[in-house]
Amino acid sequence: MDKPNVEVQTRTKKTPLFKKKVFWVAMLFFAMYVAVFLIPFPPVSHHGIEIGPQDTTFQLFGAPLKNTFFALFISTAIFSTIIIYLGTGIKKPGSTRAVLAEMIVTSIKSLTNSILGHEGTKYEVAVGTFFGYILISNLLGIVSSLFVPFYSLNQNFKMVIAPTTDLMVTAGFALSATFYFHTQYVRVKGLGKYLKHYISPYAFMLPINILEEVSRPLSLAVRLFGNLTGEHIVLEVIASLVAFVVPCIIMMLGLFTGSVQALVFTMLFMVYLQPGISAKGGH
Numbered sequence: 716m717d718k719p720n721v722e723v724q725t726r727t728k729k730t731p732l733f734k735k736k737v738f739w740v741a742m743l744f745f746a747m748y749v750a751v752f753l754i755p756f757p758p759v760s761h762h763g764i765e766i767g768p769q770d771t772t773f774q775l776f777g778a779p780l781k782n783t784f785f786a787l788f789i790s791t792a793i794f795s796t797i798i799i800y801l802g803t804g805i806k807k808p809g810s811t812r813a814v815l816a817e818m819i820v821t822s823i824k825s826l827t828n829s830i831l832g833h834e835g836t837k838y839e840v841a842v843g844t845f846f847g848y849i850l851i852s853n854l855l856g857i858v859s860s861l862f863v864p865f866y867s868l869n870q871n872f873k874m875v876i877a878p879t880t881d882l883m884v885t886a887g888f889a890l891s892a893t894f895y896f897h898t899q900y901v902r903v904k905g906l907g908k909y910l911k912h913y914i915s916p917y918a919f920m921l922p923i924n925i926l927e928e929v930s931r932p933l934s935l936a937v938r939l940f941g942n943l944t945g946e947h948i949v950l951e952v953i954a955s956l957v958a959f960v961v962p963c964i965i966m967m968l969g970l971f972t973g974s975v976q977a978l979v980f981t982m983l984f985m986v987y988l989q990p991g992i993s994a995k996g997g998h
Contacts, residue, residue, distance in 0.1 A: 786878035790852045797847070819843075830985040834992050838985075841895060846981040849888060849939070852878045853973030856947055857966055877973070879943045882936065889935035892984045893928075900991030909991075931987055935980060942976050 801819065804812020823843045827835035835842075856877030878884045901909045913924045950965045 781881075782876055783878050783881040783884060786855060786876050787852070787884065790848065790855055790878060793855075794848050794851050797851075826981075827985065830982065831989055831992065835985075838899075838988065838992070842981055842985060845888070845892065845984055846977055849879065849980055850974060850977035852884070853943055853977055854970065856880065856943070856973075857969055877943055877947065879939055879976075880947055882940045885940040885943075886932070886936040888939065888980070889932035892935060892980075892987070893932040896984070896988040896991055899988060903992045912990075935983060939976055939980055942972065946972050 801812055801816040804810055804816055807813055820839075820843075823839050823846070824836075827839050827842050831838060854877070879888075897909075900912075914921050915924075946965075946969055950969065953965055
């Protein structure tokens with residue numbers, strides 16, 4: 716005897732818009748930007764566009780501290796918290812933290828192996844550290860960017876700028892990366908081969924090879940600094956002209972720019988590292 720076909724119709728209930736968290740978050744940002752036209756903030760004197768490090772009211776042993784100092788401190792705290800949070804999640808297989816940590820580790824492993832080959836396994840920590848720390852430093856400027864239309868509030872958020880808008884910070888990243896791949900060259904191939912590569916393939920190439928090595932950290936530092944500073948200058952200019960909606964679009968583009976620049980820096984770091992650790996040699 717055939718069983719009658721029973722059609723089960725499942726209807727998905729649509730959640731009302733006002734019950735969605737995304738809706739209320741959007742309304743919050745909308746209210747913040749509308750308030751700029753309704754709340755009379757006290758006038759603030761402007762001295763042109765301020766991007767990068769400025770003096771703050773904080774002093775250490777009588778010396779004024781730049782807001783870059785606080786921005787780097789905040790970036791370090793955020794990066795350390797994320798590492799600890801994801802690291803402890805590995806002890807709980809199947810948890811959200813464990814899955815997220817596995818995704819990040821797998822992505823870094825894939826990126827590293829695509830450039831460094833099988834030798835890249837030893838350098839995944841260095842690659843992940845450079846990418847993660849620079850990414851957070853780049854995106855930190857979004858916090859202060861939220862308050863750009865609110866000129867009075869914006870003055871209080873100058874310490875949470877993107878630290879990579881300071882050339883000294885990007886130079887520090889570049890010099891750290893340069894020191895790392897030079898020391899790895901010496902560790903893997905020895906001091907003799909390291910010095911010999913400066914006169915390869917001919918001795919008269921010594922000045923050119925030295926110039927190439929000098930240009931690498933300079934290129935890393937200036938590229939990261941220029942792109943991040945340019946992005947924030949565009950945001951400041953547009954916000955001073957149109958303080959409603961348009962800055963939000965620039966901030967969304969800033970998320971993309973900050974991520975791309977962190978990836979570019981990391982990939983160039985690996986490209987410079989690859990000849991020093993490759994078994995095939997090369998300059």
